Amino acid sequence: MSEYDNNGMTLFLKIWRQKCCSEKGEMVNYTVKNISADVSFLEMLDILNQDLIKKGEEPVVFDHDCREGICGACSLVINGEPHGPEVLTTTCQLHMRKFKDGDTIVIEPFRAKAFPVVRDLMVDRTTLDDVITSGGYISANTGAAPESNAIPVRQENAELSMDAAACIGCGACVAACGNASAMLFVGAKVSHLGLLPQGKLEAQERVHNMVKKMDELGFGNCTNEAECEAVCPKGIKLTNIARLNREFAVSSFFKKNDSGTKQEWS
Template sequence: MEHYNMNLTLKVWKQKNKNEKGRFETFNVKNISSEMSFLEMFDVLNEQLVAEGKEPIAFDHDCREGICGMCSMYINGRAHGPWHHTTTCQLHMREYKDGDTIVVEPWRANAFPVIKDLVVDRTSFDRIIQAGGYISVNTGNAVDANALPIDKQRADESFAAATCIGCGACVAACPNASAMLFVSAKVSHLALLPQGEPERKMRVVNMIEQMDKEGFGSCTNIGACEAECPKGISLENIARLNREYIGATFSGSAQHE
């Protein structure tokens, strides 16, 4: 593919802090290479702003190789931009043409309050994990891995769920601001394995309770989360979460700690 440079107009959400009202600001960037990632384009813009003595735009990023889940940007109406199974750092500027206007917003959900500009507070996810996304492991020598037989299909499904990076794109894309895809991935990858068995029932009950407490919406099976998930987490997991939840009710062992 041919390399090219482009000039772009960016409409970016600027917000001082959690309490102040935000607004869009327009920026122009010149000579952006088609080989840059979307975040590198933001680096160019920020350097330009610093050189002009203005405040740079705050945005989250860390690994820049598509595995950490930090780069939360809602680009032209799409979580992490228009590419399938992609985080913002892996979105490249060859998606855009010279003269394009790009609107960049933060994840919008009351459970993800804006800290500054495009940076949102996702600690609500951490609290859901704390409520049940763990297993009991005895201290001492590690158990031999081959001592626990796990069939291939279960292992595969568990691994597929475990690829969730907790980026919050599911919440951002969901018209209900629901976190069900995230919670279902975290419940699934442990529920499918023998290591997750001791807390299996308590886990799903406590995580759903925390999810409701944090102010995430309910799932109406629309599927926008699955379409936007950079890791391709399947809606299948939400069905499993519902099944686990109903099952936990029928057994008396699911109790709060």
């Protein structure tokens, strides 16, 4: 077979299996053999699934898409940490060299009321999309591209906005949070759009509507533990949550429309 026949790793997996959202799930033990240190974590699961298919068993369902660390589709809580033990890395970019021969690896789905399990390790994260559709956009008609210096943007704001825009919406912040709060996600979106001139016009309405939607969807409340920041594969900072807190308070008490007059919204 392959060159790894003799030096591949043997791993003991404990994987959450759940038929569907309404059924109870359980941890099931699997053993995978001859795993090269060079394969990615998801490829290791592919190998396991190939084995299961050959044996006539149901393969383990998990989310994945680009496998380049930029789409936010992969999830998994590996040994108790969302996206596994490596910092600033998505599950798809995690490689098996981070593990040792004979290791036991516990693999679970992201858990939150707002992330119901679809099957096995796949969860429904459309709640994050719902938060986006409640205000995470710019609806101002910008017309044709303006002359490059017509709209001045502070360098600092451009940097902060771009840092926040790095959020891939994977939901690891929710998974890591002891309270399943989506504050880091919402904070990132509010910062990314609200720091730039085009997004400023609707900034107050946006922050208000996104927080309202976040609350309605059953995400928890932030307790400033910073677990979200610690596991975020894109390094989104806690300062974004502070900005969200600040702008929410301001939008609640001093709301203005773009002409600077007082405005009412529901």
